[in-house]
Amino acid sequence: MRFIKRFYNYYFAPNKGLAKRLKPLLGYTPTNLKLYVQAFAHKSSHSQKLSGSHNNERLEYLGDAVLGTIVAEYLFKKYPNKDEGFLTKMRSKIVKRKTLDTVGENMGLDAFLGEFNATRLSRSMMGNAVEALVGAVYLERGYNKTKYFVINKMLRLYVNVIALETFDDNYKSQLLEWCQKNGKIVSYKTVSKYKMDKRDRFKVAVYINDEKIATADDFNKKSAEQHASLKALKILKIYNNNHTT
Amino acid sequence: MRFIKRFYNYYFAPNKGLAKRLKPLLGYTPTNLKLYVQAFAHKSSHSQKLSGSHNNERLEYLGDAVLGTIVAEYLFKKYPNKDEGFLTKMRSKIVKRKTLDTVGENMGLDAFLGEFNATRLSRSMMGNAVEALVGAVYLERGYNKTKYFVINKMLRLYVNVIALETFDDNYKSQLLEWCQKNGKIVSYKTVSKYKMDKRDRFKVAVYINDEKIATADDFNKKSAEQHASLKALKILKIYNNNHTT
Numbered sequence: 151m152r153f154i155k156r157f158y159n160y161y162f163a164p165n166k167g168l169a170k171r172l173k174p175l176l177g178y179t180p181t182n183l184k185l186y187v188q189a190f191a192h193k194s195s196h197s198q199k200l201s202g203s204h205n206n207e208r209l210e211y212l213g214d215a216v217l218g219t220i221v222a223e224y225l226f227k228k229y230p231n232k233d234e235g236f237l238t239k240m241r242s243k244i245v246k247r248k249t250l251d252t253v254g255e256n257m258g259l260d261a262f263l264g265e266f267n268a269t270r271l272s273r274s275m276m277g278n279a280v281e282a283l284v285g286a287v288y289l290e291r292g293y294n295k296t297k298y299f300v301i302n303k304m305l306r307l308y309v310n311v312i313a314l315e316t317f318d319d320n321y322k323s324q325l326l327e328w329c330q331k332n333g334k335i336v337s338y339k340t341v342s343k344y345k346m347d348k349r350d351r352f353k354v355a356v357y358i359n360d361e362k363i364a365t366a367d368d369f370n371k372k373s374a375e376q377h378a379s380l381k382a383l384k385i386l387k388i389y390n391n392n393h394t395t
Numbered sequence: 396m397r398f399i400k401r402f403y404n405y406y407f408a409p410n411k412g413l414a415k416r417l418k419p420l421l422g423y424t425p426t427n428l429k430l431y432v433q434a435f436a437h438k439s440s441h442s443q444k445l446s447g448s449h450n451n452e453r454l455e456y457l458g459d460a461v462l463g464t465i466v467a468e469y470l471f472k473k474y475p476n477k478d479e480g481f482l483t484k485m486r487s488k489i490v491k492r493k494t495l496d497t498v499g500e501n502m503g504l505d506a507f508l509g510e511f512n513a514t515r516l517s518r519s520m521m522g523n524a525v526e527a528l529v530g531a532v533y534l535e536r537g538y539n540k541t542k543y544f545v546i547n548k549m550l551r552l553y554v555n556v557i558a559l560e561t562f563d564d565n566y567k568s569q570l571l572e573w574c575q576k577n578g579k580i581v582s583y584k585t586v587s588k589y590k591m592d593k594r595d596r597f598k599v600a601v602y603i604n605d606e607k608i609a610t611a612d613d614f615n616k617k618s619a620e621q622h623a624s625l626k627a628l629k630i631l632k633i634y635n636n637n638h639t640t
Contacts, residue, residue, distance in 0.1 A: 215463050233453065
């Protein structure tokens with residue numbers, strides 16, 4: 151009997167404090183802890199603690215959809231006079247990987263991910279965990295309570311929606327605008343074209359007043375130019391990424 | 396007073412029967428009719444009846460998200476042992492334009508679209524109207540009742556989910572499979588490459604046993620081959636598109 155108890159404690163005690171630690175994050179005390187353990191279990195993990203339960207990919211799939219709808223409705227009501235194009239663009243700025251990674255970081259999800267995974271944490275695991283967590287909350291609490299959680303415990307705390315309105319991820323046009331304001335001339339040159347994974351790949355350089363500022367590679371010239379422009383904006387210290395708080 | 400009444404009847408009488416006619420479609424009698432009129436108002440419409448109200452694009456944006464989540468959850472629960480890849484693929488088969496167009500057609504939305512639009516109806520307006528209608532239902536009835544509507548009044552009636560499981564829209568691999576079964580050899584040739592809207596465009600021909608079966612054009616060879624393969628499948632009468640009922 152003592153052995154069973156010790157066995158039980160060894161395997162399940164780590165989750166005992168989990169409900170308490172999740173409470174400030176969620177705004178309520180979760181009861182179906184299995185769901186939350188699963189939300190933090192990355193597919194790459196081979197942690198003993200998770201044997202028997204699934205990883206978080208199915209929850210991520212569900213949470214991605216639920217989060218998208220909650221954000222869609224939030225924007226629909228926040229901007230009653232904006233058209234569908236504006237709303238769609240705003241939504242993708244909020245639910246994109248990079249924003250969610252920062253949200254997950256600010257929520258302190260790395261501590262939970264560290265606990266339930268044996269592998270090294272990567273930044274993109276944060277955004278995945280945010281989605282999986284939304285999926286877990288949805289399964290336990292339903293749509294309306296998940297909406298409350300997403301809006302009050304994520305959006306309002308960690309996403310600067312107003313800053314996102316003017317946030318522009320067309321780096322090429324940002325760089326062009328800056329150059330025009332400052333009387334400089336920007337130009338792009340294809341430095342080389344090569345093969346990678348049997349596909350054409352381009353190395354592009356961005357020049358300002360004939361001075362090479364940065365280079366970048368991608369599978370098409372347009373994306374390579376965008377990457378190079380972003381690098382240039384950072385080098386020139388004119389890049390302002392203030393959409394997460 | 397009589398004038399006002401006549402004016403009122405002239406402009407609003409068409410909607411008087413609307414609630415009654417929508418009931419069998421929705422499963423309940425809608426009260427906020429303005430929402431439903433808006434759901435059927437295509438942006439291209441210049442119908443007098445709609446002056447002052449918005450077109451259906453905002454509702455379509457909202458309904459698209461809500462429908463996506465409902466379908467995501469439906470599949471999540473229907474297939475408890477399937478991975479996220481399968482679920483994502485199934486979801487996109489259900490919510491893709493072509494499926495929704497057929498659903499809208501089967502729901503008889505063309506009658507409503509014809510009533511509230513002065514322009515000629517196109518097939519893609521059906522799918523848009525399905526999404527906008529889901530948006531309207533959501534705003535009037537909330538998430539859970541919309542879920543009931545989507546599952547019982549749309550999915551179960553007009554989408555053959557089981558058939559979609561095996562539905563494969565990789566026409567090239569379907570054609571290859573058929574040829575291998577029947578001891579035939581399939582091959583593709585690029586017939587010509589030309590410019591359209593400043594972009595390269597390819598004409599591709601598909602051959603079976605050196606006999607040219609079909610040709611198709613697109614901006615890349617891969618899609619042109621897919622289109623040509625679909626044409627060939629139809630010509631050979633081996634194309635089976637039975638995912639809507």
